[in-house]
Amino acid sequence: xxxxxxxxxxxxxxxxxxxxxxxxxxxxxxxxxxxxxxxxxxxxxxxxxxxxxxxxxxxxxxxxxxxxxxxxxxxxxxxxxxxxxxxxxxxxxxxxxxxxxxxxxxxxxxxxxxxxxxxxxxxxxxxxxxxxxxxxxxxxxxxxxxxxxxxxxxxxxxxxxxxxxxxxxxxxxxxxxxxxxxxxxxxxxxxxxxxxxxxxxxxxxxxxxxxxxxxxxxxxxxxxxxxxxxxxxxxxxxxxxxxxxxxxxxxxxxxxxxxxxxxxxxxxxxxxxxxxxxxxxxxxxxxxxxxxxxxxxxxxxxxxxxxxxxxxxxxxxxxxxxxxxxxxxxxxxxxxxxxxxxxxxxxxxxxxxxxxxxxxxxxxxxxxxxxxxxxxxxxxxxxxxxxxxxxxxxxxxxxxxxxxxxxxxxxxxxxxxxxxxxxxxxxxxxxxxxxxxxxxxxxxxxxxxxxxxxxxxxxxxxxxxxxxxxxxxxxxxxxxxxxxxxxxxxxxxxxxxxxxxxxxxxxxxxx
Amino acid sequence: xxxxxxxxxxxxxxxxxxxxxxxxxxxxxxxxxxxxxxxxxxxxxxxxxxxxxxxxxxxxxxxxxxxxxxxxxxxxxxxxxxxxxxxxxxxxxxxxxxxxxxxxxxxxxxxxxxxxxxxxxxxxxxxxxxxxxxxxxxxxxxxxxxxxxxxxxxxxxxxxxxxxxxxxxxxxxxxxxxxxxxxxxxxxxxxxxxxxxxxxxxxxxxxxxxxxxxxxxxxxxxxxxxxxxxxxxxxxxxxxxxxxxxxxxxxxxxxxxxxxxxxxxxxxxxxxxxxxxxxxxxxxxxxxxxxxxxxxxxxxxxxxxxxxxxxxxx
Numbered sequence: 001x002x003x004x005x006x007x008x009x010x011x012x013x014x015x016x017x018x019x020x021x022x023x024x025x026x027x028x029x030x031x032x033x034x035x036x037x038x039x040x041x042x043x044x045x046x047x048x049x050x051x052x053x054x055x056x057x058x059x060x061x062x063x064x065x066x067x068x069x070x071x072x073x074x075x076x077x078x079x080x081x082x083x084x085x086x087x088x089x090x091x092x093x094x095x096x097x098x099x100x101x102x103x104x105x106x107x108x109x110x111x112x113x114x115x116x117x118x119x120x121x122x123x124x125x126x127x128x129x130x131x132x133x134x135x136x137x138x139x140x141x142x143x144x145x146x147x148x149x150x151x152x153x154x155x156x157x158x159x160x161x162x163x164x165x166x167x168x169x170x171x172x173x174x175x176x177x178x179x180x181x182x183x184x185x186x187x188x189x190x191x192x193x194x195x196x197x198x199x200x201x202x203x204x205x206x207x208x209x210x211x212x213x214x215x216x217x218x219x220x221x222x223x224x225x226x227x228x229x230x231x232x233x234x235x236x237x238x239x240x241x242x243x244x245x246x247x248x249x250x251x252x253x254x255x256x257x258x259x260x261x262x263x264x265x266x267x268x269x270x271x272x273x274x275x276x277x278x279x280x281x282x283x284x285x286x287x288x289x290x291x292x293x294x295x296x297x298x299x300x301x302x303x304x305x306x307x308x309x310x311x312x313x314x315x316x317x318x319x320x321x322x323x324x325x326x327x328x329x330x331x332x333x334x335x336x337x338x339x340x341x342x343x344x345x346x347x348x349x350x351x352x353x354x355x356x357x358x359x360x361x362x363x364x365x366x367x368x369x370x371x372x373x374x375x376x377x378x379x380x381x382x383x384x385x386x387x388x389x390x391x392x393x394x395x396x397x398x399x400x401x402x403x404x405x406x407x408x409x410x411x412x413x414x415x416x417x418x419x420x421x422x423x424x425x426x427x428x429x430x431x432x433x434x435x436x437x438x439x440x441x442x443x444x445x446x447x448x449x450x451x452x453x454x455x456x457x458x459x460x461x462x463x464x465x466x467x468x469x470x471x472x473x474x475x476x477x478x479x480x481x482x483x484x485x486x487x488x489x490x491x492x493x494x495x496x497x498x499x500x501x502x503x504x505x506x507x508x509x510x511x
Numbered sequence: 512x513x514x515x516x517x518x519x520x521x522x523x524x525x526x527x528x529x530x531x532x533x534x535x536x537x538x539x540x541x542x543x544x545x546x547x548x549x550x551x552x553x554x555x556x557x558x559x560x561x562x563x564x565x566x567x568x569x570x571x572x573x574x575x576x577x578x579x580x581x582x583x584x585x586x587x588x589x590x591x592x593x594x595x596x597x598x599x600x601x602x603x604x605x606x607x608x609x610x611x612x613x614x615x616x617x618x619x620x621x622x623x624x625x626x627x628x629x630x631x632x633x634x635x636x637x638x639x640x641x642x643x644x645x646x647x648x649x650x651x652x653x654x655x656x657x658x659x660x661x662x663x664x665x666x667x668x669x670x671x672x673x674x675x676x677x678x679x680x681x682x683x684x685x686x687x688x689x690x691x692x693x694x695x696x697x698x699x700x701x702x703x704x705x706x707x708x709x710x711x712x713x714x715x716x717x718x719x720x721x722x723x724x725x726x727x728x729x730x731x732x733x734x735x736x737x738x739x740x741x742x743x744x745x746x747x748x749x750x751x752x753x754x755x756x757x758x759x760x761x762x763x764x765x766x767x768x769x770x771x772x773x774x775x776x777x778x779x780x781x782x783x784x785x786x787x788x789x790x791x792x793x794x795x796x797x798x799x800x801x802x803x804x805x806x807x808x809x810x811x812x813x814x815x816x817x818x819x820x821x822x823x824x825x
Contacts, residue, residue: 057699077699077700077701077702078702081701081702082702087700089700093694093696093697093699093700094694094697095689095690095693095694095697095814096693096694096814097689097693097811097813097814098686098689098690098693102686102689102690103690103697105683105686106683106686106687106690106697106698106701106703107683107687107698107701107702107703108683108701109683110683111683111684111687111703112682112683112684113682113683113684114682115681115682116681116682116683116685116686157701
């Protein structure tokens with residue numbers, strides 16, 4: 001048997017509390033040279049907190065961190081960097097209006113040097129990029145890069161600083177499958193060079209594919225540690241969520257009346273990504289229409305149009321059987337069009353307002369919460385408590401600021417807010433992005449429940465498996481055009497993938 | 512009507528424009544540095560007042576002119592430090608702190624003036640900076656006269672623009688300053704102290720604002736009187752936006768505004784009593800608003816401007 005490679009990183013008894021919440025409870029972890037350790041756990045299990053402590057963004061209440069045999073100064077990112085630890089955060093820490101080179105070179109040269117040595121920086125970036133398969137243009141402005149490219153910049157940033165330990169926080173949450181595969185290839189190259197990687201994820205198949213060892217966290221505690229060769233997906237899933245997850249089976253339902261029809265609609269381009277270009281789409285009662293497509297192909301424009309925040313420049317709209325123009329945001333809510341926005345943090349919630357305030361955001365003007373111009377707080381609070389109970393939201397109280405909730409719990413609140421008034425049309429844009437297995441199953445179950453009571457649901461997702469698992473009919477969007485719908489199962493995943501790349505869409509329109 | 516246009520061709524008009532622009536250039540560069548680091552410094556009006564008084568008083572009490580500039584800069588930096596402590600580590604509202612600094616600095620200056628010179632009725636005069644024509648260059652008609660027969664402080668103003676541009680775009684320090692105004696967590700993640708960068712930027716920026724104020728008492732005029740800043744600080748805040756946070760464009764903006772100002776004075780003389788002079792006083796401001804509408808509508812703000820950065824907040 002070969003001797004064990006040396007331990008490069010050791011965390012001992014890390015405990016961290018945020019007010020009443022214990023995010024990490026006496027967690028210990030060890031990382032050896034040349035291995036990929038996956039840190040697996042649901043959202044809110046404490047993975048990100050643990051890594052932020054390691055990297056010096058937070059100071060642990062108890063416990064120590066040791067890198068390459070030496071203790072690490074707590075609360076000091078510089079110490080972590082100097083010890084050779086690089087971190088790629090879930091939310092990138094890039095300055096968008098600066099170039100790739102400037103972002104990477106930031107802080108690597110003496111602060112009071114008379115000149116920033118751009119050419120040396122460029123040479124090193126290009127050589128690292130070619131060594132590890134991280135192609136990126138050093139002169140590009142970061143704001144113009146795709147999410148995948150930005151992630152490469154983040155990794156390059158760490159490598160540029162001679163990182164020997166790389167921490168990746170939910171790196172695939174924002175990537176397309178192809179981009180994720182490229183990332184995994186890069187990780188293989190990195191560990192082959194003797195680097196060590198901590199890979200934070202809640203996706204089992206990725207963990208199985210990419211890591212050597214897996215450490216499972218649950219509710220802030222260490223739930224288990226396994227070598228990948230000695231475990232399997234179901235064992236890990238059980239460790240992770242404690243109770244078994246059941247996805248309700250999908251029963252075929254008869255389609256009801258056509259509730260919404262877009263006919264040859266184009267949009268004005270107020271939101272990012274492609275505009276809709278003569279797109280047609282019909283939503284029927286008791287039906288989930290899945291819209292597959294690569295991000296930036298007009299999904300945002302479609303969701304915004306239905307939510308009432310995007311203008312229409314051409315085409316006609318029919319709602320509940322009546323021809324009409326587009327509607328505004330408040331009108332959309334009054335008409336019974338519920339929205340589950342793509343970005344929970346930016347659009348779905350107001351982070352510094354309480355759970356109660358957030359759940360009445362869409363209805364506070366109505367009779368229910370407003371009496372003669374005054375807000376009826378007892379009613380609002382009762383509503384919030386109802387949603388917290390019915391939608392199984394884990395939160396300290398209805399008065400808690402919503403930003404303190406984990407992604408999954410935040411999404412449950414948004415679901416509750418959107419679905420409680422029993423809307424007839426539901427626009428769910430990326431409803432499970434960044435959620436853990438348990439929360440994903442919950443969101444799916446709620447959408448199916450809403451469909452079964454007769455709502456027409458538009459499910460926009462970049463995750464083809466999700467689309468295929470949930471949709472009754474599937475459309476594909478590409479460059480602002482929407483394909484004819486096909487029944488679930490009528491097209492294979494590769495066929496849909498082809499259409500996502502734009503093949504066959506024009507033909508569908510021509511016919 | 513041709514008379515009104517002829518003004519534009521006279522050297523004295525352009526000399527005046529550059530002179531009027533000089534304090535604006537200093538203070539605009541100061542504000543630009545602060546904002547590039549992510550801090551809106553509304554203390555500018557008060558800090559300019561402090562600089563005007565501190566520089567002038569140093570010379571009045573027997574100091575050298577350059578010592579006056581140094582004292583003004585130091586006084587400005589101290590008020591900058593106060594602003595920075597309140598807005599950066601303590602994370603207080605930059606609007607409220609800025610207005611507070613302006614009120615404090617203005618009143619404190621008036622108080623100090625009365626304390627130090629209780630007896631005087633008319634403002635005492637000093638011997639200000641004299642024009643220093645650059646041999647050769649100042650002989651070039653109009654342009655040469657306008658640019659190269661100014662006082663040393665005006666030359667310093669132009670040098671400051673070049674220096675600020677160099678530091679911001681060509682040095683690691685400038686990169687850190689710009690990044691602190693764009694995404695402070697990126698700066699923190701690279702092991703640089705956001706607080707350090709921002710406090711430093713606000714202090715240096717405030718020092719420049721104070722030198723801008725000192726220009727008025729030590730180069731443009733020769734004595735100190737209250738209200739002499741007269742909204743110039745606020746104009747500089749608009750000039751930073753006009754210049755899209757770029758030193759070169761902000762310089763152009765300052766000269767443009769100063770030219771409007773110099774022009775309206777001369778226009779008043781032509782039209783005599785026909786039009787109330789207040790209309791002409793309004794002119795530069797109206798034109799600035801118009802210019803802002805045209806130029807700055809698509810300006811990209813430093814993303815983190817006015818957002819306090821608190822380490823470890825979730």
